[in-house]
Amino acid sequence: MWYIIFTVCTISALYGLWLLFKKAGKQGWEAIVPFYREYILTQLTNRPAWWVILLIVPIVNIFIFYGLYLDFLKSFGKRRFWETAVAVLFPFIYLPLWGRDPAVKYLGVSNTEEFRKKYPYKKTVTREWADAIIFATVAASLIRGFLIEAYMIPTGSMERRLLIGDFLFVSKLNYGPRIPMTPLAFPFAHHTMPITGGKAYSELIKIPYKRLPGFQEVKRNDVVVFNFPMEADAPYNRPIDKRENYIKRAVAISGDVVEMRNAVLYVNNEVGYDSDDVQHAYLIYTDGSGLNLERLIEKRFEYAKDPMTGVAIAEPYLLYVTSEEIEEVKKWTNVKQVLPYDNSGSAFPHDNNKKWDFHNFGPLAIPKKGDVVKLNAETLPIYSRLITVYEGNTLEQRNDGVYINGSKADTYTIKMNYYWMMGDNRDNSSDSREFGFVPEDHIVGKALFTWMSYDTDGTFLSKIRWNRIFKGIK
Template identity: 65%
Template sequence: MWYIIGGIASLVSLYGLWRLFEKAGLQGWKTLIPFYREYVIAQVTARPTWWIALLLVPVVNIFVFYGIYFDFIKSFGRRRFWEHAAAVLVPFVVLPMWAHDSNVQYLGAYHTEEFQEKYPYTKSFAREWADAIVFAVVAASLIRGFLIEAYMIPTGSMERSLLVGDFLFVSKLNYGPRVPMTPLAFPFAHHTMPVTGGKAYSEFITVPYKRLPGFQDIKRNDVVVFNYPMEADEPYNRPIDKRENYIKRLVGMPGDKVSMKNKHLFINDQPAFTDKNMQQAYWVFTDGSGLDDAVLVQNRFEFDRSFVEPYLLHITADEAAGLKKWSNVKQVIAFSNQNSAFPHVSTSGWTFDTFGPLIVPQKDWTVTLDTLTFPFYERAIRVYEGNSVDLKSDGIYINGRKTDRYTFQMNYYWMMGDNRDNSEDSRGWGFVPENHIVGKAIFVWLSWDKDGTFLSKIRWNRLFRGIE
């Protein structure tokens, strides 16, 4: 239903913008092409057209977009603050209204001396810019907090599904936006002040966790952005919404039984979904001639440059099979990941390759607590749900009362990276509480290859690619 409402509102807004284009003597269909639309607006408002390149720069693009957008409606004489606010918050109302109002006409290119002389306004140029910047910050903060946010892939934990240098849009609406829990914060800074360092937020005011209605429920195998739960600990001690953003695939839903046997993931005793682009680590032995780094980069192979022979490559199963056919490759052996797995109990012997079974906590689920189950759920009970927990010689005490059971107050999730042997995920730190969920990754809007040549820095084939 929300998708339908949002789609109708977008279509009505585009219709209004189309008609305003026609009032300005432009072809209405140009409103349908992103970037080109902004280029046309820059032309008819006398803004430098090279500004359009700045729309590719995170944070800067917010100010550029709203600057161009406001210039356009100012060219129709809409210069008051409430008109700008309405153009952002309810464009599906005011744009069609202005388009059909015979008193609203295109007056000329706003950023020209002729326009300013012919249509003087009481605000100074500096005041007008200040108002525009303040409004842009407020509007962009609301959009970033409640609607959609840009996110960049910094590490290879999701290769090849997502590549280092991919810029994503993360939807807050799909699962429902969280009400900001730490609302006093510096605009556009997550947890640390730019340049100066230090905290970019204040905990003077805090708001309990609340999530507004969303378009959909969280589903197994969604690619999800969430706050890293371990930053509840020293040395960070950050509030939930100021913890670092991570992105992984949600493989375990509340109530699921999760296990892994010899690198194969099982959910509820059934083989789990395996992405065709999932990478694992392999040792590669050659005849002594070695592997050319340039060839590995050309094939998009991720590899550990600290090794010479054998090579440790993070590649897909198909690529591993292809490597075996190389004339100088003698052996390709799957890497055994023996890192200790959550909850890091020495008696369990669990590793990143083999662990479980383990039940993911579900809201209102009551777990029986004993010496075997307590290590798995102690952190969730103590840290994420805010209880005091003590393990004494005569039993387990929660909030000072001896008990052998606990009923969870939240849903939890099990997250894993698609690059299985090069991912810090739930195998290392356990469950992700529902109040840590930020949003759903929806599509790649830019992909930047730091190893590419001058002409291939942008991975054009990944632009506007949906995320599965």
């Protein structure tokens, strides 16, 4: 239905532009030929012809087109705020109306001194401010939606590669920017209105998932920002692009086989992503004197705190540190014993028959578009959410078998690529071991570099981590 509406609106807008071109002394057909149309507009508006080349540059092309378009309408005397607004929002209505209105005449080339003297038009202060605010809002929204977006690290799940308080730039271009699926939204708000709370978006218009071409596919071990898949469920029930942003490492991509054995990650039966920065959890026992918390803060060692008081949990202390750092801790004179912490919580798909945990699970194949998977008692816990929530089907288990969309089926063909996301802080990360596969339509962008890093535990002079500014993310 939306495709039909879009087609009708496009034809109507082009028809109106055809009529206006004829009024300007041009051929009507010139209004419907992309790029050539803009070349003709540069002639009709006295803008440089080389602007047409900029139409191939993403984001910039939007400003070039609307600059020429609105300059062209000024040639018909359409310069008031409401006329500019409806020309942008409802061209399929107003362009045909103006094209057929005998009172609307072509007055000349708008972007000339002669035109400005002959048809003077002075904007009010209110109009000047409104134009500036609207332009800034549109420009920032386009850049944020299609080019690059700032993101802050709120938790320690990616320590030590990414620290709490790191501010990142996330590229939408690397994997290709998504077309907004929920376009009616309050500017600069993600899913919740600032100050007042409540939804910052409307689901009156929903656009199916589409992604513009990007520079690359998601590669194994990329640091990726994505929408949290579990917010499809109650109480949030949020649309895909309004779900909370998470950042993890894509340790396995579609087609890979992922596994963990005794807390060691394996991908395709080889040791997966590993680094000196990867953290694990350890229990620390002292001689009774306890650990010096100021020392932990000074060394930036992450430790478990009471969520109510913010104070370190009583002995044994739970530290999340690297292999090198735990060797240092072992040398402290009051430390008597160090033990690996066994985070044996249930792991995806949370099936009692498998009994997988965060340290031991798999092997598990990451679904790839076009894969055909069997449907039975063993595989349904793995694929049921994928089939229903992510790919929009109904699934029923009846006495005589499995039914998808009302038809009996013993196999299912995967419609999207999926990814396995994990934090570098392996024992303090909510990731795919908990919520499973991340669909490709949830991918937001690739983390590029930190542009600022703020340390809440630092002193007045060390709040800013200067050594992390403009540091690339690997």
